[in-house]
Amino acid sequence: MTPRLITLLAAAATLSGCTIIPRTVEPPAAALYEAGMVSAADPRASEAGAQMLRQGGTATDAAIATMLALTVVEPQSSGIGGGGFYVAANARGEVETIDGRETAPAAAHPQWFYKDGVLLKFPEVVPGATSVGVPGNIALAAKAHAAHGRLTWAALFAPAIKLAREGFAITPRLHAMLKSNAKVAGFSAEGRAMFFGADGQPLPVGTVVKNPALADSLQMFADQGAKAFYTGPNARAIVTKVTTAPVNPAPMTEADIAAYAAKDRAAVCGTYRAYRVCSMGPPSSGATTLLATLIQLERFDMKALGKDNPVSWHLIAESQRLAYADRARFAADADFVTVPVAGMIDRKYLTGRSALISQSGSIAKAVAGTPPGAEKLTFAPSSQLAENGTSHFAVVDRAGNAVSYTSTIESAFGSGIVAGGYYLNNELTDFDMNPQLNGRLVANRVEGGKRPRSSMTPALVFGPDGRLRLVVGAAGGATIPAQVIRAVIGVIDWDLPVQQALALPVLFAPGTETVYVEQGSWLEGMIPALKALGHADVQPRALPLKANAIELRGSQPWGAADPRSEGKAIRE
Numbered sequence: 424m425t426p427r428l429i430t431l432l433a434a435a436a437t438l439s440g441c442t443i444i445p446r447t448v449e450p451p452a453a454a455l456y457e458a459g460m461v462s463a464a465d466p467r468a469s470e471a472g473a474q475m476l477r478q479g480g481t482a483t484d485a486a487i488a489t490m491l492a493l494t495v496v497e498p499q500s501s502g503i504g505g506g507g508f509y510v511a512a513n514a515r516g517e518v519e520t521i522d523g524r525e526t527a528p529a530a531a532h533p534q535w536f537y538k539d540g541v542l543l544k545f546p547e548v549v550p551g552a553t554s555v556g557v558p559g560n561i562a563l564a565a566k567a568h569a570a571h572g573r574l575t576w577a578a579l580f581a582p583a584i585k586l587a588r589e590g591f592a593i594t595p596r597l598h599a600m601l602k603s604n605a606k607v608a609g610f611s612a613e614g615r616a617m618f619f620g621a622d623g624q625p626l627p628v629g630t631v632v633k634n635p636a637l638a639d640s641l642q643m644f645a646d647q648g649a650k651a652f653y654t655g656p657n658a659r660a661i662v663t664k665v666t667t668a669p670v671n672p673a674p675m676t677e678a679d680i681a682a683y684a685a686k687d688r689a690a691v692c693g694t695y696r697a698y699r700v701c702s703m704g705p706p707s708s709g710a711t712t713l714l715a716t717l718i719q720l721e722r723f724d725m726k727a728l729g730k731d732n733p734v735s736w737h738l739i740a741e742s743q744r745l746a747y748a749d750r751a752r753f754a755a756d757a758d759f760v761t762v763p764v765a766g767m768i769d770r771k772y773l774t775g776r777s778a779l780i781s782q783s784g785s786i787a788k789a790v791a792g793t794p795p796g797a798e799k800l801t802f803a804p805s806s807q808l809a810e811n812g813t814s815h816f817a818v819v820d821r822a823g824n825a826v827s828y829t830s831t832i833e834s835a836f837g838s839g840i841v842a843g844g845y846y847l848n849n850e851l852t853d854f855d856m857n858p859q860l861n862g863r864l865v866a867n868r869v870e871g872g873k874r875p876r877s878s879m880t881p882a883l884v885f886g887p888d889g890r891l892r893l894v895v896g897a898a899g900g901a902t903i904p905a906q907v908i909r910a911v912i913g914v915i916d917w918d919l920p921v922q923q924a925l926a927l928p929v930l931f932a933p934g935t936e937t938v939y940v941e942q943g944s945w946l947e948g949m950i951p952a953l954k955a956l957g958h959a960d961v962q963p964r965a966l967p968l969k970a971n972a973i974e975l976r977g978s979q980p981w982g983a984a985d986p987r988s989e990g991k992a993i994r995e
């Protein structure tokens with residue numbers, strides 16, 4: 424890294440309040456890894472990415488092709504009708520992030536989710552158009568491709584267009600989600616025609632579905648570039664669908680869509696033991712929640728305690744409770760409200776927070792602290808927990824570039840509105856629908872042009888030698904940081920191969936008191952022990968878990984897909 428680059432990075436770090444540790448790892452003379460790899464939640468999407476690597480594309484090319492293919496084959500989870508976050512590193516360990524989060528239309532306001540003065544309920548605003556934000560994934564892809572792509576823009580679209588044009592089989596997971604979310608999936612005529620039979624039932628597993636409207640849209644974006652998404656017929660189609668929705672029509676304009684910009688953000692990094700951990704800052708709560716939880720745990724010997732010891736899980740629960748309390752109070756779009764990012768991951772502050780944790784007892788009520796920079800902030804805690812329509816994918820190429828990208832349409836099938844063959848997101852429900860509590864404003868309230876707070880935690884972990892060790896992320900709303908925390912501890916502290924780390928059960932403790940353990944997992948057997956450690960309320964819960972990762976050991980990438988999912992890693 425040149426001194427100028429280090430200075431620039433340091434300046435960016437100061438500005439954004441993150442810690443960037445300059446590295447002196449030399450770029451590889453030849454290929455760094457023996458193979459490239461793509462891990463995604465659907466094998467056909469992993470294959471789309473792998474094809475790009477085979478054609479000489481970069482990790483960024485592969486990640487974009489994967490995102491596009493997921494739009495087709497995993498329409499319940501993510502796609503070009505939604506947004507995402509891209510966290511990338513080169514072989515020198517320099518990290519950058521792009522924010523492709525959906526944005527509220529200019530007309531949006533704190534009472535956006537009220538009707539006649541009454542706050543609507545989540546199921547009342549999904550499906551419908553009030554929840555739709557201006558999509559960000561195509562703008563993100565264009566920005567990332569311009570900086571780090573090697574293949575042509577059009578080449579990235581080829582696998583997705585083929586899948587949409589020639590058809591793709593309905594998987595058991597898609598079928599199950601069509602069944603459990605039939606109202607949203609079949610909200611629009613296009614959704615019903617694509618995925619439901621004449622009897623109104625979801626089409627059976629294995630049915631080959633074609634999506635020519637999406638193939639045409641993708642072909643147009645491939646031919647004309649990202650501007651064809653944000654202007655012209657596609658933008659008009661979105662506006663028409665949103666403004667004339669039969670339920671909750673909303674005043675999104677073509678100007679809202681044309682104004683969308685994916686944003687470069689400084690990566691938020693910190694250290695856990697001898698490892699450097701980087702992830703996504705505001706509007707995501709991912710990096711701060713991940714880093715705070717890990718740093719608060721650092722003084723405990725998690726390795727010696729081990730994964731089979733209830734004390735380990737108790738400590739993870741306590742640390743999460745503290746980190747999620749800060750998240751609830753402070754995390755939001757930093758372009759609109761002050762988010763004390765540096766303070767939330769400040770080691771001195773977190774040493775104080777960690778001192779609240781005891782190995783033998785439980786904090787009665789976990790509340791937010793006052794991280795440096797938050798002294799004057801009076802925000803009320805958010806009560807919003809995100810939903811379940813997301814996909815994470817991890818990519819490395821032979822040259823040592825890596826991408827950790829989480830893409831979402833928020834809950835399953837997003838808003839249910841289909842434009843141009845793709846589902847539009849319901850990301851605006853990631854805002855706090857109620858803008859205030861006890862007379863105090865919530866940081867994550869709706870505002871025109873603002874981006875809703877996210878839980879997405881696309882992460883990169885670098886080893887003590889400075890080299891990349893782990894590319895990881897997950898879907899599952901507010902459980903996402905908890906899933907990533909579990910994976911990082913699994914790999915670093917418990918020395919598990921990444922596939923086993925993703926198979927570990929998840930403990931999720933986002934609230935002041937309640938601790939959830941993954942239903943059906945061996946953590947259920949620890950409930951009495953956790954109660955004995957002072958947790959009054961420990962409940963088994965079916966959690967929406969789906970992580971994907973790649974671990975680098977020496978020159979070898981090892982892919983991992985969540986055993987709870989249909990995901991697959993492909994080596995190329």
Ligand code: GLU
Nearest residue numbers: 810811812813878899900
């Ligand atoms: N919309 C959520 C977020 O950005 C993610 C939803 C999910 O993972 O299912 O945090």
